Amino acid sequence: MRSESEVPFADNPFLVPVAERMKRLPPYLFGKINKLKYQKRVAGIDVIDLGMGNPTDPPHPLIQEKLADALKDSKNHRYSVANGIGNLRREVAKRYEKRYGAKLNHDDEVIACIGSKEGFSHMCLALMGQGDTAIVPSPTFPIHMYSVILASGNVISLDVRDPSEFLRNVAYTCEHLYPKPKVVIVNFPHNPSSTVVEADFYVELVKLAKMYGFLVISDFAYADICYDDYKAPSFLATPGALDVGVELTTMSKSYSMAGWRIGFCCGNREMVRALATIKGYYDYGIFQAIQIAAIVAMRHCDEMIDELCVEYQSRRDILCEGLSRLGWEIEKPKAGMFVWAKIPEPYAAMGSIDFSMKLLEEGGVAVSPGRGFGDDGEGYLRLAIVENGQRLRQAVREIGRCTRVEAAKAS
Incomplete structure (x- = not known):
C-alpha cells in the first residue's frame, strides 16, 4: 500500500502549460x-x-420539414464533404448573382462553413502567422480580433463608425507601417455599432487593397436584416473584389437558423482553397441533412426574410422610441439586430460593465456592455432586438424603473 506522500500530485497539483x-x-x-x-x-x-x-424566431416550416425528410435518408448520416455538397454551393452562387449581381464559380469560389464564425476563424489561421498584422474594425466584435491573435498575428484597431475616416486611416497605416498589414477586416452592417456603408466604400477599399497589397475579409453576417429601404451592399459585387478578398455569410440571421451552424465563405479562389485545406484537417463537413434543408431555404423561403425585417424593424422602433422617452440619446440603426445605445448621464461615469450589472441585478434586463468590444465601446450598451415587442416594452419599463430610483436617491 502506498503512503500518502506517494500519491501522484496529492500536494503538488499538476500544472497544465x-x-x-x-x-x-x-x-x-x-x-x-x-x-x-x-x-x-x-x-x-x-x-x-x-x-x-440569438434569434428567438423559428425557421420557416418548409425548412424544418425538409430537415425531417432528409433525416430519413441513411446516406445523409455519413461523413459529408468538408467544403459543402455541390448543390448547396451552386445555390449560394445563384443567390449572390440574384441579390447582388456578383458572379461566383461554385466549384472553387464558394465553401460551406460551420457557421460564419468558424469560417472566419479558420481563414485567419490560413492567412496569418507570426509577424503578420491585421487591421480590424473598432469597436470590435471579439472574434474579429481574437481569431487574428490565436493565429499568432498582430492587431491594429481602427474606429469604424465614420467609414470614410476608417478608409483614410487604413491608407495612413499602410503608408507608415512596415511590414504593411497583410489583412484588413471589415464588417458592415457592423456589430456592435450598426454602422452601415454604401457600395462606393468597397470601391475605395478594393483600390487600397490593390495599391498596398493587403487581403480583405468581409464579415457580412447581417446582410439581409435591413430597414427603412436601406439595402446592404456586398463587397463581392465590387469590380476587382474577387482579386483581393472573400466574404463570410451565414444563415443564422436571415433564416433564423442560428443553432444549425451553417454559413459560407465566398470569393478569391486562392483564399477559399487555403480555407478548404485548413478545414480538411479540422472537420468532416456539416451534417448533410442540414445542408439539404439549407438549399430549400435559399430556393423557397426568401419571403421569410422580408417578414423578418418587418418584425425586427418594429422591435427596433419599440426599443429606440422607448429609450428616447427615458431621455437616452438613440440613433435608430438602418440594419442589423442591435441598438448601439449611449449610456445617459449620470450613469456613464459608472462604466458600461457596472451599469450593465445594475440593469441585470435590479431590472432583470441583460445587455452587452460596450467595454466588451474594446476601448472604443466604453460609454455604450449593445441591446439585441431578439425578444418580441411585448418583452421589449417590459425591458424599457424595467430600465426606466432602475434609473428613476437612482435619480430619486441622488435628489
Missing part, C-alpha cells in the same frame, strides 16, 4: 454578467435577455 497564444487572450469581460444571468434563471427569476444576437 497552455500554449503562449492562450496567454494573449484577456479575461472574458462578459463573464460576470453571464454568471449572474445564469444564477437568476436557476433561481426561477425572469430575465429579459438583450445581450446576445
